[in-house]
Amino acid sequence: MAILALKSRxxxxxxxxxxSGAIELVRYVCAIGAMxxxxxxxxxxxxxxxGPGCADKQYMNLTFYNGFQGSGYGGGPVxxxxxxxxxxxxxxxxxxxxxxxxxxxxxxxxxxxVVLTGCIPDLVGDDVGSVVRDFQKxxxxxxxxxxxxxxxxxxxxxxxxxxxxxxxxxxxxxxxREQGTxxxxxxxxxxxxxxxxxxxxxxxxxxxxxLKVSVLFGPxxxxxxxxxxxxxxxxxxVLSPWLGLSTAELLARRYEQPYLHIPVVPIGxxxxxxxxxxxxxxxxxPADVVEAFIAKEEKxxxxxxxxxxxxxxxxxxxxxxxxxxIGDSAYNLALTKFLVTQLGLIPAKQIVTEDPPVEHREAIQxxxxxIDEDVSVDVEFVEDSYTIHQxxxxxxxxxxxPIIFGTTWERDLVKEMKGSLIEVGFPASYEVVLSRSYxxxxxxxxxxxxxxxxxxxxxx
Amino acid sequence: MVLNLKTSSVETREQRLGxxxxxxxxxxxxxxxxxxxxxxxxxxxxxxxxxxxxxxxFTQGSVCSEQMVECQAGNIRDAVLxxxxxxxxxxxxxxxxxxxxxxxxxxxxxxxxxxxxxxxxRERDMVYGGAEKLAEAIRxxxxxxxxxxxxxxxxxxxxxxxxxxxxxxxxxxxxxxIPIIPLHCEGFKSKHWSTGxxxxxxxxxxxxxxxxxxxxxxxxINVINLWGTDxxxxxxxELGLRVNYVVDMATVEELAQMSEARxxxxxxxTLGTYLATALEQEFGVEQIKAPQPYGFxxxxxxxxxxxxxxxxxxxxxxxIAREHARVKPLLDELRPKLKGLKGYVATGSxxxxxxxxxxxxxxxxxxxxxxxxxxxxxxxxxxxxxxLGHLIENYGDVRHFTVGNRQQYQFYNLLxxxxxxxxxxxxxxxxxxxxRLGIPAxxxxxxxxxxxxxxxxxxxxxxxxxxQHRKFHKDIAKRVSLxxxxxWLAQKDPFALARAAS
Numbered sequence: 019m020a021i022l023a024l025k026s027r028x029x030x031x032x033x034x035x036x037x038s039g040a041i042e043l044v045r046y047v048c049a050i051g052a053m054x055x056x057x058x059x060x061x062x063x064x065x066x067x068x069g070p071g072c073a074d075k076q077y078m079n080l081t082f083y084n085g086f087q088g089s090g091y092g093g094g095p096v097x098x099x100x101x102x103x104x105x106x107x108x109x110x111x112x113x114x115x116x117x118x119x120x121x122x123x124x125x126x127x128x129x130x131x132v133v134l135t136g137c138i139p140d141l142v143g144d145d146v147g148s149v150v151r152d153f154q155k156x157x158x159x160x161x162x163x164x165x166x167x168x169x170x171x172x173x174x175x176x177x178x179x180x181x182x183x184x185x186x187x188x189x190x191x192x193x194x195r196e197q198g199t200x201x202x203x204x205x206x207x208x209x210x211x212x213x214x215x216x217x218x219x220x221x222x223x224x225x226x227x228x229l230k231v232s233v234l235f236g237p238x239x240x241x242x243x244x245x246x247x248x249x250x251x252x253x254x255x256v257l258s259p260w261l262g263l264s265t266a267e268l269l270a271r272r273y274e275q276p277y278l279h280i281p282v283v284p285i286g287x288x289x290x291x292x293x294x295x296x297x298x299x300x301x302x303x304p305a306d307v308v309e310a311f312i313a314k315e316e317k318x319x320x321x322x323x324x325x326x327x328x329x330x331x332x333x334x335x336x337x338x339x340x341x342x343x344i345g346d347s348a349y350n351l352a353l354t355k356f357l358v359t360q361l362g363l364i365p366a367k368q369i370v371t372e373d374p375p376v377e378h379r380e381a382i383q384x385x386x387x388x389i390d391e392d393v394s395v396d397v398e399f400v401e402d403s404y405t406i407h408q409x410x411x412x413x414x415x416x417x418x419x420p421i422i423f424g425t426t427w428e429r430d431l432v433k434e435m436k437g438s439l440i441e442v443g444f445p446a447s448y449e450v451v452l453s454r455s456y457x458x459x460x461x462x463x464x465x466x467x468x469x470x471x472x473x474x475x476x477x478x
Numbered sequence: 479m480v481l482n483l484k485t486s487s488v489e490t491r492e493q494r495l496g497x498x499x500x501x502x503x504x505x506x507x508x509x510x511x512x513x514x515x516x517x518x519x520x521x522x523x524x525x526x527x528x529x530x531x532x533x534x535x536f537t538q539g540s541v542c543s544e545q546m547v548e549c550q551a552g553n554i555r556d557a558v559l560x561x562x563x564x565x566x567x568x569x570x571x572x573x574x575x576x577x578x579x580x581x582x583x584x585x586x587x588x589x590x591x592x593x594x595x596x597x598x599x600r601e602r603d604m605v606y607g608g609a610e611k612l613a614e615a616i617r618x619x620x621x622x623x624x625x626x627x628x629x630x631x632x633x634x635x636x637x638x639x640x641x642x643x644x645x646x647x648x649x650x651x652x653x654x655x656i657p658i659i660p661l662h663c664e665g666f667k668s669k670h671w672s673t674g675x676x677x678x679x680x681x682x683x684x685x686x687x688x689x690x691x692x693x694x695x696x697x698x699i700n701v702i703n704l705w706g707t708d709x710x711x712x713x714x715x716e717l718g719l720r721v722n723y724v725v726d727m728a729t730v731e732e733l734a735q736m737s738e739a740r741x742x743x744x745x746x747x748t749l750g751t752y753l754a755t756a757l758e759q760e761f762g763v764e765q766i767k768a769p770q771p772y773g774f775x776x777x778x779x780x781x782x783x784x785x786x787x788x789x790x791x792x793x794x795x796x797x798i799a800r801e802h803a804r805v806k807p808l809l810d811e812l813r814p815k816l817k818g819l820k821g822y823v824a825t826g827s828x829x830x831x832x833x834x835x836x837x838x839x840x841x842x843x844x845x846x847x848x849x850x851x852x853x854x855x856x857x858x859x860x861x862x863x864x865x866l867g868h869l870i871e872n873y874g875d876v877r878h879f880t881v882g883n884r885q886q887y888q889f890y891n892l893l894x895x896x897x898x899x900x901x902x903x904x905x906x907x908x909x910x911x912x913x914r915l916g917i918p919a920x921x922x923x924x925x926x927x928x929x930x931x932x933x934x935x936x937x938x939x940x941x942x943x944x945x946q947h948r949k950f951h952k953d954i955a956k957r958v959s960l961x962x963x964x965x966w967l968a969q970k971d972p973f974a975l976a977r978a979a980s
Contacts, residue, residue, distance in 0.1 A: 040615040042595045048566025069634040069665035071542025079572035095886045095907030096961050099539035121536035125966045137635040167564030445572040
C-alpha cells in the first residue's frame with residue numbers, strides 16, 4: 019500500500035526520532051492516550067478517530083491498571099471512536115468521522131468535544147481539520163488534535179490537546195488581568211497515578227497564600243469556564259521539569275501572559291516553603307502573608323515529624339539507606355529532592371523514563387546535579403525496562419536491601435534484590451489510589467507512612 | 479469448510495463464519511437466522527451464513543484483534559511477543575501483565591512479568607519502513623530472554639505502511655533456530671476482536687505444533703482456555719485423562735505437543751473454534767463436539783461425548799452420578815436464596831450461552847443478555863456445537879438477546895429494558911455504568927468459575943456475595959451524573975440510531 023505524504027505540523031512535537039529503539043514494558047503510552055487529558059477536564063468528552071482497540075488500550079492501562087483511578091465522566095468506555103476499518107483505510111475516514119461527530123451530539127452530554135486522531139487517519143491523510151472546522155463554524159464546541167501514535171507519547175499528546183483547546187476554543191482577549199489569580203500546569207493527568215490528590219494539595223497551598231487557582235484538570239477544576247478564564251489570570255505557573263512549558267509559551271505569545279517555571283514539585287516542608295516563597299515573590303504577595311501560612315503548615319507538619327522521629331531513630335530492625343527512583347522526570351525529581359534533603363537517604367540510581375524532548379534534558383540534568391548542597395545526582399534517560407533493570411542490578415546499594423521507587427514493572431526485580439518497592443508511577447497495578455497525594459505538606463506525611471509501612475511489613 | 483493454513487494471515491471471522499456485531503431480538507430468532515442446525519439464513523444476502531446486521535452511526539471504542547494476540551501469544555511462558563507498532567499498541571503490556579501475573583498466581587506457577595517488546599515505530603519509520611527495527615527487536619528478544627519462540631504482532635500502522643514482516647521473520651528464524659511467528663492482527667482488518675484469537679492460533683498451528691508427531695499421548699486432552707484456575711485436571715482425572723492447557727501460560731513444548739493429544743476441548747467455543755477444528759483437520763486430534771460444559775445438561779453431555787471419544791464411558795457415568803449426588807443438595811440450599819432474582823449476562827458470545835444456562839439451572843431469571851458478537855456457525859460446522867441452540871432447547875428462549883460490540887451507551891437502555899438485580903460480565907467498560915445505576919456486577923476474571931457441576935454452586939455463591947454490594951451501588955446511584963443526554967436515556971430502543979440510519 020502506498021504511503022501518503024504526512025502533513026506538516028506547526029510545531030514539531032516528536033523528540034529525536036532516530037535514537038528511538040525497541041521498548042520492553044512500556045512506561046508511557048502514545049499521543050492518543052491524551053484522550054484522558056481531555057477527559058480530565060470536567061464535562062469534556064474526547065472523540066477518537068482510530069482503530070478499534072486504540073481507545074480501550076489507552077484508557078484501560080492509564081486509568082485502570084494504574085492505581086484503579088476510574089476513567090472519569092467522559093473518558094474510558096464513554097469515548098466515541100470511529101473504530102476505523104478496512105473501508106476507512108482504503109477510502110479515507112473523513113465521512114465516517116463526520117457521521118460520528120454528528121451522532122455524538124445526539125447521545126452525549128458534553129460541554130466540549132476534543133477529536134483525537136490515531137495512526138490510521140494520520141497515515142492515510144484524512145483532513146480531520148476541515149471536518150472539525152465545519153462543525154466549529156456551525157457553533158459546535160469542538161476542537162481537534164493530531165495524536166497518531168507514531169507522532170509521540172501521551173506527554174506530547176497532552177500538550178497537543180491543551181494547545182488545541184487554547185488555539186481553537188479560546189477567543190482573543192484584551193481585558194484586564196485579575197491580580198492574584200494563577201493557572202496551574204503541572205502533573206500529567208492519569209499518567210501520574212496521584213495527580214488528583216496532588217493537584218488538590220498544590221491548590222490548597224497556593225490558596226493558603228491568597229491566590230485564586232485554576233487547576234484546569236480533575237475534580238478541583240470548574241471545567242470549561244476555568245479554561246475560558248485562562249487569559250484573565252495574572253500568570254501561568256508551570257510546576258514540572260518541562261511539561262506545560264510549551265503551553266505557557268503559547269499563552270505568552272497569544273495573550274502576552276507571563277509565566278513562572280518551577281521545575282521541582284514540592285514534597286515536604288523544605289520544598290513546600292521554598293515553592294511558596296518563589297510563587298509569592300513572582301505574584302507580588304506580601305512576605306508576611308506567605309510566612310504566616312508556612313508557619314502554620316510547618317507547625318502541623320513538624321508535630322507529626324516529631325512523632326516519626328522515635329521510629330526513624332530507634333527502629334531495631336534496620337531501615338534502608340539507599341534508594342533508586344525510576345519514573346517520569348516530575349516525580350523523580352520531586353521524590354529525589356525530598357528523600358535526599360529531608361530524610362538524608364542516599365541516591366543510588368535515578369532514571370527518567372518519559373522521553374523528555376531533547377531540548378529540556380540539560381535543564382533536567384542540572385536540577386538533579388544540584389539536588390542538595392552536598393549531593394549531586396547523575397540522572398539517566400531510559401525508556402526500555404530491560405535496560406533499566408540491568409542498570410538497577412548494577413547499581414551500588416551498599417550492604418542493606420534497597421528501596422526502589424518505581425512501578426509494577428519493578429516487582430520481580432525488587433523481590434530478586436530483596437528490597438522494598440513503592441509503586442509511585444505508571445504503571446502502578448498493585449495500588450488503589452483515590453485522593454492520595456504525595457506532594458506538599460500533607461502528601462509528604464502520607465508518603466512517609468507508605469514508605470515505612472512497606473519497609474516495616476517486610477521485617478517479619 | 480476447510481481451514482487454510484497455507485497462507486500466513488488468518489481469514490477473518492466475518493469471512494469464515496459470517497460474524498456480526500449488531501443485532502437485537504429473541505435468542506430463538508437469532509438461532510433461526512444462524513446457519514448451524516437450523517439451516518436458513520435471515521434473508522440478508524445470498525451467502526449461506528448471513529444474519530441481518532444492525533449498523534449505526536454512533537460507536538464507542540471497541541477492542542482490536544491485536545489485544546487478543548496479546549492475551550494469548552503474549553502469555554506463553556517461554557516465548558516473547560514483539561509488537562511491531564508505535565508505542566501506543568504497547569499499552570496493552572500493562573493490562574495483560576496484571577492479568578498474566580494474577581493468572582500465574584492462581585495456577586500456582588512462578589509469577590513473572592510478561593515479555594513484550596514494542597518496536598516503537600516513529601514518524602521516520604512511517605516513511606522509511608520499520609523492518610530494521612523489527613529485526614533488531616527480534617535479536618533483543620533472543621538475547622535477553624532465550625525464548626523458545628518469538629511472536630510478532632502486526633499493527634494498523636505496520637499494515638498500512640506495508641512492512642515485509644514475513645521476510646524479516648524468515649531470516650531471523652534461520653539465524654536463531656527458533657520459531658519466529660508473524661501474527662497478522664491489524665485492528666482495522668476485522669470488525670470483531672475474536673479474529674485475534676484465530677490469528678494467534680493460526681500462527682501456532684503453522685509454526686509450533688509438531689507436524690509429524692512420532693507418538694500419540696492417548697490420555698492427553700488439549701484444553702483451550704485463558705488464565706482460569708485448574709478445574710479441568712481434577713475433572714478429567716476422574717476419567718484417567720491428563721490436561722494440556724493451551725494457549726495462555728502454556729510453554730512452547732506444551733503447544734507443540736497438541737498434535738499428539740487424543741482430543742481437544744474448550745470452555746468457550748468463541749475462543750476455541752479455530753484451533754480445535756484445525757487440530758482435527760490437520761492432525762486428526764478429535765474436537766469434542768458437544769454442548770459446552772455448563773449446567774447439568776451441558777456438563778453431562780460434554781463428559782459423555784469426551785468419554786465416548788476416549789473410550790471411558792463407565793468412568794464417566796460413575797463420575798456424573800457422584801457429582802449429581804454431591805451437587806444437588808448444595809443447589810437445593812442455594813435455590814431458595816436465589817429465588818426471584820433476575821440476572822443479566824454481558825460477555826463473549828458462546829460464554830454467555832453457557833452462563834445463562836447455569837443461571838437458569840440455579841433458579842435465577844434471565845430475560846436479557848448482551849453478547850459482544852455472534853458467530854452464526856463455528857468452524858466445525860457441527861450442529862452438536864450449536865451453543866445457542868443448546869441453550870434454547872434446554873433452558874428456553876431469552877427475550878432480549880442483543881449482539882453489540884461493547885457499546886456502553888446502549889447498555890443503559892438494555893438494562894432499563896430488563897432491570898436486572900445483578901450483571902455477570904467479563905469485559906471492561908460496562909460494569910461501571912451498571913454500578914452507577916445501582917446494579918452490582920460479578921466480574922468473572924476466572925473464566926472457569928461457573929464451569930461444570932461445581933460451577934453452578936460457585937456462581938450461586940458469587941451472586942449472593944455480589945448482592946451484598948448493593949449497599950455500595952445504591953448509595954452511588956443517587957449521586958452520579960451520566961455523560962449521556964436525557965433524550966438518549968429516555969430512548970426505549972437501544973438500536974434507535976442504527977434503525978434510523980438504515
